[in-house]
Amino acid sequence: MKHSVLQKFIKYTSVNILGMIGLSLYILADTYFVSKALGSTGIASLNLSISIYSIIHGLGLMIGIGGATKFIILKTQKNEKANHVFSTSLKVGLMVAVVLILTGIFASEQLAISLGADSLTLPLTQTYLTTILVFAPFFIVNNILLAFVRNDNNPNLSMIAMLVGSFSNIVLDYIFIFIFNMGIFGAAFATGLAPIISIGVLIVHFVYKNNTFKLIRNKLELSLVYDIFSLGLSSFIIEVSSAVALITFNIVILRLEGNEGVAAYAIVANLALVANAIFTGLAHGAQPLISNYFGLKELDKLKKTRTYALITSVLIASIIYAVTLVFSESMIQVFNSENNSHVAQLADTGLKFYFLGFFFAGINIVVTMVLSATENIREALSISLSRGLIFIIPIVLLTSYYWDMVGVWLAFVITELIVTAIVIYLGRLKTTSIIKQKN
Numbered sequence: 001m002k003h004s005v006l007q008k009f010i011k012y013t014s015v016n017i018l019g020m021i022g023l024s025l026y027i028l029a030d031t032y033f034v035s036k037a038l039g040s041t042g043i044a045s046l047n048l049s050i051s052i053y054s055i056i057h058g059l060g061l062m063i064g065i066g067g068a069t070k071f072i073i074l075k076t077q078k079n080e081k082a083n084h085v086f087s088t089s090l091k092v093g094l095m096v097a098v099v100l101i102l103t104g105i106f107a108s109e110q111l112a113i114s115l116g117a118d119s120l121t122l123p124l125t126q127t128y129l130t131t132i133l134v135f136a137p138f139f140i141v142n143n144i145l146l147a148f149v150r151n152d153n154n155p156n157l158s159m160i161a162m163l164v165g166s167f168s169n170i171v172l173d174y175i176f177i178f179i180f181n182m183g184i185f186g187a188a189f190a191t192g193l194a195p196i197i198s199i200g201v202l203i204v205h206f207v208y209k210n211n212t213f214k215l216i217r218n219k220l221e222l223s224l225v226y227d228i229f230s231l232g233l234s235s236f237i238i239e240v241s242s243a244v245a246l247i248t249f250n251i252v253i254l255r256l257e258g259n260e261g262v263a264a265y266a267i268v269a270n271l272a273l274v275a276n277a278i279f280t281g282l283a284h285g286a287q288p289l290i291s292n293y294f295g296l297k298e299l300d301k302l303k304k305t306r307t308y309a310l311i312t313s314v315l316i317a318s319i320i321y322a323v324t325l326v327f328s329e330s331m332i333q334v335f336n337s338e339n340n341s342h343v344a345q346l347a348d349t350g351l352k353f354y355f356l357g358f359f360f361a362g363i364n365i366v367v368t369m370v371l372s373a374t375e376n377i378r379e380a381l382s383i384s385l386s387r388g389l390i391f392i393i394p395i396v397l398l399t400s401y402y403w404d405m406v407g408v409w410l411a412f413v414i415t416e417l418i419v420t421a422i423v424i425y426l427g428r429l430k431t432t433s434i435i436k437q438k439n
Contacts, residue, residue, distance in 0.1 A: 005289075005304045013285030013312065015155045019146075019162035020281030024274045029170040030187040031270045033177045035335045038124070040263040040343060042184060043335065045124035047266035048115045048250060051243035052129055053191075056100060056136050058239025060143025063093045065284070066232020068147035069291050069373060070224070071213060076295030081224070086213040088224050089144050097137035104133025116250050120259065128188045135192030142195035145202040151288045152212055157205055165198030234372045234380035238365070241388015242276070245412075248393050252400050252408060257346065261405065264346035267335045268354050268409075275320050275355065279362045282312055283369035290373035306370050313362030324355045346405060353409035360416035361387075367423050383419060391415040 034042040067089030074082035103111065108130040109122070117125040142165070150158040169190050176186025205211055246269060253261040286309045293302040324331075332347045333339075364387055371380035392415045399407030399414065 005301050006308060008289055009286060009305055009308045012150075012155050012289055013282050013309070015159040016150065016285030017278055017281035019159035020277040020284070021274060022159075022163035022166035024277035025166040025170060028270055028274060029166075029173045030191055031266065031335055033173045034184060034187050036337045037177050038184065039338050040260060040340060041120055042124060043266045044259045044262040045117065045121040045184065046128060046187070047246070047262055047269060048112070048117050048121060048125045049128040049132065050269070051115060051246040051250075052111070053132055054239045054243035054246065056132065056139050057143065058236040058243070059096055059100075060093065060140040061147075061239060062232035062236035063089050063096070063140065063228060064144040064147035064232065065235045065287070065372070066228040066230065067144060068151040069231045069287065070227050071148065072151045072288060072291045073295045073375070075212065076292055083213060083216060084218045084221070084224060085228070086144075086148055087216050087218050088220060089148075089228055090141065090215065091220060092225055092228065093140040093144050094137060097140050100133050100136035104130045104136070108133065115247060116254055116262075118259075124184045127183075127185050131185060131188035131192060135195070138192065138195040138199065142198050142202070145199060145205075147284075148213055149202055149205045150284070151291070152205070153210065154205055154208070155285065155288075157202065161198040161201035164201050165194040168197045169194035230377045231372060231375065233377065234368050234384045237381060237384035237388060238280075238368065241384060241392070244388060245392045245396075248396055249408060249411075252396055253405070256400065256404055256408070260340065260343050261346060263340070264343045264350060265408075267332055267343070267347040268350040270335070271324075271331060271351065272354060272358075275358050276361070276365075278316055278320070279313060279358070279365045282309060282316065282362070283365050286366070287369055287373045290370055294374045302374070306366075309366045309370070310363060313366050314359065317359040317362050320358055321355050324351050328352065349406065350409045353406065354412050357413040357416040360413075360420040364416060364419050364423065383423060386419045386422065387415060391418055 030046060031043060034046050038045075067085050071082055071085040074085065108126050112122055112125040112129055115125065142161075146158045146161065149161075172190035172193055173187055176182040176190050180186060182189065206214065249265055249269075250262055253265050257264070286305055289305050290302055293299070293305065328348050328351045329344075331351070332344050336344050336347070364383060368380050368383045371377075371383070392411060395415050396408060396411035399411045401407070403410065
């Protein structure tokens, strides 16, 4: 039975959005339980550490999305090298993970200090960093498997794996922190175990008759590694940009409001993580369809999918902002266990300003995905760099100088607005003209 483009779009994006929401609960669960057990010092320490999780996640996405995109393009073109991509992705992922493990064992204290930890937050920050980095191989392998299974016509299993891993994390968080009194180590340990559980679910895909990729012995081809990194680079830049922005915001906020300010930002940033996960789920859900239509040269279907994704991003942004306006106080209270009025006031203002940026961020994330999925690496990378590095850092430094914390919250909005304006100016989301040039 043939499905319409819209039906396929709904199928792939809906399950992936649900999966990504579940995946984002990794950090939300940590934030909630740490705030209950360790108060504002714990939540500030966690926020200083989260940037490293974003980098690990970004590396996994780069290899996973890049490899899976290359796999599906070669597969639709019936290229025999399609079967080499999965094995190469795993090998590269494990090599990267070794470097991260060594960093966690030997350099976590220096890393914590460089992220802004002071005498109060250093012990907690260092503990979280060490634990997360030691579990890096599982985060990376999980991201690789999620992308390949999703692109191998099994988005439902990817969603189930993400949800099972995330909900396991919530349960383990509670057990380790409150029953075993393991503190912030318990939160990090629970987060590290979650991808292992997810991998256990994803392995089921290898017994399916319709599975079209498998682990084989092959030499590491540098050209293939380059293609994988290139196709996944924009996903990596998005995550690393989030990490760089987080670090920059933490440093600026520490200067303006101290650890209470960082605690307020932690609440905003962690709730924003869920919103960002929804848009990332939308983009990653549409990616297999875009790559497939691109490989088959079905331009009309590609354009329809892109349009659906852009319209959906605006609708999602509207719903998220409406929910934020109505329930901001309730959401803040969940993470403000000490009932710190100053933290609550800062976070409330932050949510109402900061979340305006998702009207533009959603569009930018979708456009970046479309460009990556159609092998327009340079354009995708340009947008990612503009969002995360070129604009956000100077803008937050400038706006915070003139408007203090309000300027901090507005920096995200202004950055995403500028990038969206640039995207539109450069040819009405110029993907169509780029693809036509390729044909």
